[in-house]
Amino acid sequence: MPTSHPAPRFDVLAIGNAIVDVVAPAGEDFLASHAMSKGAMALIDAAAADALYAAMPPGQESSGGSAANTAAVAAMLGARVAYMGKVADDILGKVFRHDITAAGVHFPTPPLVGGAPTARCLIVVTPDGQRTMNTFLGACVAFAETDVDASVVAAASVLYLEGYLFDPPAAQAAFYAAADAAHAAGRRVALSLSDAFCVGRHRAAFRELVAEHVDILFANEAEICSLYETDSFDAAAELARDDVALAALTRGEAGSVILQGAETVTVAAEPATVVDTTGAGDAYAAGFLAALTAGRSLAACGRVASIAAAAVIGQYGARPMADLKALTAGVAL
Amino acid sequence: MPTSHPAPRFDVLAIGNAIVDVVAPAGEDFLASHAMSKGAMALIDAAAADALYAAMPPGQESSGGSAANTAAVAAMLGARVAYMGKVADDILGKVFRHDITAAGVHFPTPPLVGGAPTARCLIVVTPDGQRTMNTFLGACVAFAETDVDASVVAAASVLYLEGYLFDPPAAQAAFYAAADAAHAAGRRVALSLSDAFCVGRHRAAFRELVAEHVDILFANEAEICSLYETDSFDAAAELARDDVALAALTRGEAGSVILQGAETVTVAAEPATVVDTTGAGDAYAAGFLAALTAGRSLAACGRVASIAAAAVIGQYGARPMADLKALTAGVAL
Numbered sequence: 001m002p003t004s005h006p007a008p009r010f011d012v013l014a015i016g017n018a019i020v021d022v023v024a025p026a027g028e029d030f031l032a033s034h035a036m037s038k039g040a041m042a043l044i045d046a047a048a049a050d051a052l053y054a055a056m057p058p059g060q061e062s063s064g065g066s067a068a069n070t071a072a073v074a075a076m077l078g079a080r081v082a083y084m085g086k087v088a089d090d091i092l093g094k095v096f097r098h099d100i101t102a103a104g105v106h107f108p109t110p111p112l113v114g115g116a117p118t119a120r121c122l123i124v125v126t127p128d129g130q131r132t133m134n135t136f137l138g139a140c141v142a143f144a145e146t147d148v149d150a151s152v153v154a155a156a157s158v159l160y161l162e163g164y165l166f167d168p169p170a171a172q173a174a175f176y177a178a179a180d181a182a183h184a185a186g187r188r189v190a191l192s193l194s195d196a197f198c199v200g201r202h203r204a205a206f207r208e209l210v211a212e213h214v215d216i217l218f219a220n221e222a223e224i225c226s227l228y229e230t231d232s233f234d235a236a237a238e239l240a241r242d243d244v245a246l247a248a249l250t251r252g253e254a255g256s257v258i259l260q261g262a263e264t265v266t267v268a269a270e271p272a273t274v275v276d277t278t279g280a281g282d283a284y285a286a287g288f289l290a291a292l293t294a295g296r297s298l299a300a301c302g303r304v305a306s307i308a309a310a311a312v313i314g315q316y317g318a319r320p321m322a323d324l325k326a327l328t329a330g331v332a333l
Numbered sequence: 334m335p336t337s338h339p340a341p342r343f344d345v346l347a348i349g350n351a352i353v354d355v356v357a358p359a360g361e362d363f364l365a366s367h368a369m370s371k372g373a374m375a376l377i378d379a380a381a382a383d384a385l386y387a388a389m390p391p392g393q394e395s396s397g398g399s400a401a402n403t404a405a406v407a408a409m410l411g412a413r414v415a416y417m418g419k420v421a422d423d424i425l426g427k428v429f430r431h432d433i434t435a436a437g438v439h440f441p442t443p444p445l446v447g448g449a450p451t452a453r454c455l456i457v458v459t460p461d462g463q464r465t466m467n468t469f470l471g472a473c474v475a476f477a478e479t480d481v482d483a484s485v486v487a488a489a490s491v492l493y494l495e496g497y498l499f500d501p502p503a504a505q506a507a508f509y510a511a512a513d514a515a516h517a518a519g520r521r522v523a524l525s526l527s528d529a530f531c532v533g534r535h536r537a538a539f540r541e542l543v544a545e546h547v548d549i550l551f552a553n554e555a556e557i558c559s560l561y562e563t564d565s566f567d568a569a570a571e572l573a574r575d576d577v578a579l580a581a582l583t584r585g586e587a588g589s590v591i592l593q594g595a596e597t598v599t600v601a602a603e604p605a606t607v608v609d610t611t612g613a614g615d616a617y618a619a620g621f622l623a624a625l626t627a628g629r630s631l632a633a634c635g636r637v638a639s640i641a642a643a644a645v646i647g648q649y650g651a652r653p654m655a656d657l658k659a660l661t662a663g664v665a666l
Contacts, residue, residue, distance in 0.1 A: 057435050062392070090424065098389075
């Protein structure tokens with residue numbers, strides 16, 4: 001980082017769709033009868049959300065949103081974190097604001113007044129712990145370039161953007177404006193590819209983005225293979241190594257691979273009783289960025305990331321109820 | 334049951350305060366700094382609820398309410414269940430209605446329009462799994478005798494009332510009206526004492542109620558000792574044996590004791606990893622009543638009750654996400 005830039009006030013600024021999750025367990029037959037693609041995130045409108053909710057089993061509600069989960073978990077790990085995303089001025093918006101603020105995250109985005117309600121993600125968890133998501137974007141479609149405060153972007157060591165942000169059209173301009181502001185301030189830009197179907201919807205834009213604007217890339221196996229349109233994880237990983245300065249690629253139970261220049265670090269997955277995989281990737285990115293911005297080694301970043309992911313996988317909901325600082329205190333530098 | 338009464342359409346009709354829970358983990362110091370009595374339920378007003386919520390860590394929301402939890406869990410176990418309680422016409426009211434209806438419970442009570450919001454219970458879970466509750470009754474105070482449909486009461490084999498229903502004043506008249514209607518139809522009346530402090534608030538009324546109007550009594554050790562103002566569980570249990578036809582008294586890890594006339598059945602607690610004890614007593618009553626109304630033995634009732642309680646104790650939230658029918662399928666008749 002050039003010495004002409006002031007010291008960052010935040011370790012991470014995350015920007016994403018601000019969403020409240022509704023999680024309910026259901027059998028494989030529920031996915032089949034509602035034509036859902038297992039493990040994926042689909043966008044639905046308000047009417048479809050009402051119909052799906054009516055059909056869903058009893059559930060639990062908690063704050064979600066991919067980058068918001070990452071922000072909350074990174075803050076729980078001790079990182080200094082800010083978040084931008086759009087909720088409505090309604091009960092769920094207040095729940096979202098409470099949860100991210102109580103986690104210690106600075107959340108300056110004003111709520112949307114008189115527009116769509118706070119976004120909801122209806123999540124069906126099958127007995128194997130896989131989550132299948134249906135998102136009603138609601139107030140998120142109102143997030144725009146005007147919501148990006150460049151002074152906050154400039155004050156954060158890493159700008160973290162979720163790929164889902166490409167779904168609401170106005171957010172794309174905010175996405176590029178934030179990335180440009182970060183680089184102008186000498187900061188790094190991180191991107192999570194979010195979902196293989198999301199990559200498919202926006203592949204050309206993502207390819208250009210990754211090659212031209214991203215320093216740190218997070219993706220799972222399906223997402224990185226979708227980005228580079230290959231069936232070979234190894235081939236995709238080598239393409240990512242060429243495109244970005246640092247890539248952290250997750251492979252579920254097979255752990256993760258971290259690539260930085262010629263260096264490759266392989267990290268084992270933390271053992272976990274699989275209850276609900278919602279937010280596992282978000283928590284991985286949180287642990288990784290909290291450790292990275294604290295100056296830890298890549299191996300330590302991978303270990304903290306894996307422990308955070310395991311804590312989320314062992315419970316319902318995307319934000320760990322466990323004491324993450326205690327769980328990760330023993331990770332060697 | 335006299336043969337002149339028609340066969341019941343419901344196994345259980347539960348009546349109680351309709352509440353949405355907000356559950357968050359916190360340390361013992363949080364209880365001390367907010368002057369909370371660990372394990373108890375305190376009533377708070379809207380302003381206190383806002384202040385406490387602002388101070389609470391990030392949480393998870395799920396439908397609660399003691400008798401509503403019992404209704405939902407009994408229905409998950411296959412019982413035919415109805416529930417009466419008052420929510421508002423707001424987002425949390427819709428969540429409550431969704432969850433209890435999706436569990437298979439008939440919920441005829443219309444929402445309150447233009448009044449107080451849906452009730453909330455702010456629940457702090459300490460590392461030992463104990464829950465400490467602060468309830469803002471909201472729309473529950475509008476539940477009254479006019480909300481009790483005597484035809485539904487008459488159609489249920491067991492009327493189940495939560496002791497908490499004595500806190501909102503108008504509900505007390507509903508309580509007695511429902512009990513009278515149940516007995517007039519040849520049905521049984523069950524009561525849960527809910528909380529030792531609640532018993533303390535209404536001891537004289539509860540003593541009269543138990544002796545004169547209740548056939549089946551549920552209580553934990555602290556509650557039954559508070560009711561009879563004794564430090565001896567054994568002494569309290571004998572007084573309960575004299576007062577009611579059937580009593581199921583729970584003792585946490587020490588299991589439970591079922592008393593019916595001269596008969597005493599001792600039931601071991603089901604082993605569980607303690608995460609959050611919210612709803613353990615509600616689930617116990619649900620398992621007991623589902624088995625009882627299915628004609629099972631008292632020992633089987635106690636076993637099903639203990640398994641249902643253990644399923645709730647092992648997760649955050651008062652309603653089990655696990656498949657309870659599968660968990661209890663092996664219990665012998």
